[in-house]
Amino acid sequence: MLKFGQPRRDEPLPKAGPALEPPVARAPLPAPAHDARHVEDSQMSMTGRKDAESVLAAGIAIEGKIEGNGNVRVVGRFKGTVNVKGELTIEPGASIEGEIRAESVLVAGEVQGQIIAASRVELNDSGTLIGDVKAGSVTVSAGSRMRGRMEFGWKEGEGEPGPPESGSPFPSP
Numbered sequence: 001m002l003k004f005g006q007p008r009r010d011e012p013l014p015k016a017g018p019a020l021e022p023p024v025a026r027a028p029l030p031a032p033a034h035d036a037r038h039v040e041d042s043q044m045s046m047t048g049r050k051d052a053e054s055v056l057a058a059g060i061a062i063e064g065k066i067e068g069n070g071n072v073r074v075v076g077r078f079k080g081t082v083n084v085k086g087e088l089t090i091e092p093g094a095s096i097e098g099e100i101r102a103e104s105v106l107v108a109g110e111v112q113g114q115i116i117a118a119s120r121v122e123l124n125d126s127g128t129l130i131g132d133v134k135a136g137s138v139t140v141s142a143g144s145r146m147r148g149r150m151e152f153g154w155k156e157g158e159g160e161p162g163p164p165e166s167g168s169p170f171p172s173p
Contacts, residue, residue: 052070052071053070053071053072053073054066054068054070054071054072054073055072055073055074055075056072056073056074056075056076056078056094057075057076058075058076058093058094059076060076060077061076061077061078061079062076062077062078062079062080063078063079063080064079064080065080065081065082065083066078066080066081066082066083066084067081067082067083067084068084068085069084069085069086070084070085070086071084071086071087071088071089072084072086072087072088072089072102073088073089073091074088074089074090074091074094074095074096074109075091075093075094076094077094077095077096078095078096078097078098079096079097079098080097080098081098081099081100082096082098082099082100082101082102083101083102084101084102084103085102085103086102086103087102087103087104087105087106088100088102088104088105088106089105089106089108090105090106090107090108090109090110090111090127091108091109092108092109092124092126093109094108094109094110095109095110095111095112096109096110096111096112096113097111097112097113098112098113099113099114099116100113100114100115100116100117101116101117102117102118103117103118103119104117104118104119104120104121104122105117105120105121105122105135106121106122106124107121107122107123107124107127107128107129107144108124108126108127109126109127109128110127110128110129111127111128111129111130111131112130112131113130113131114131114132114133114134115129115131115132115133115134115135116133116134116135117133117134117135117136118135118136119135119136119137120135120136120137120138120139121133121135121137121138121139121152122138122139122141123138123139123140123141123144123146124141124144125141125142125143125144126143126144127141127144127145128144128145128146129144129145129146129147129148130146130147130148131147131148132148132149132150132151133146133148133149133150133151133152134150134151134152135151135152136152136153137152137153138150138152
């Protein structure tokens with residue numbers, strides 16, 4: 001009869017192995033400098049709140065539509081429409097092709113398309129923009145590049161020009 005916890009008679013007894021050392025108490029690892037879900041960018045902190053942030057990572061290319069609340073950081077490439085109620089950050093080396101609507105936009109990479117920001121647009125020294133901008137305020141750093149039209153400081157509908165009489169988009173001298 002075999003009893004639980006006793007070796008079988010036909011099996012050799014196990015050899016004693018090296019004695020295990022008791023676990024060593026170690027100090028806990030330090031907390032990371034920042035949590036990717038709650039990153040606050042000092043340059044673009046418009047509201048002072050810490051919202052969740054979604055990241056389109058480097059090496060990733062996506063085509064489609066991004067919509068939602070919270071902040072979005074693009075490090076890869078995106079082609080399509082972006083509509084977020086938060087901050088949009090385009091990192092150096094990243095690119096967006098399409099229409100952008102956000103609370104605020106920081107361009108350190110490349111954008112081809114229209115930007116409409118409720119609050120502000122920042123064009124960093126590494127930023128390139130080919131397209132039009134409409135925002136409450138605009139900050140342009142030395143070294144950045146832009147080709148397009150820019151409207152800022154106007155309230156919605158305020159200062160809208162009437163239709164041009166000569167067919168030119170620029171007023172006559």
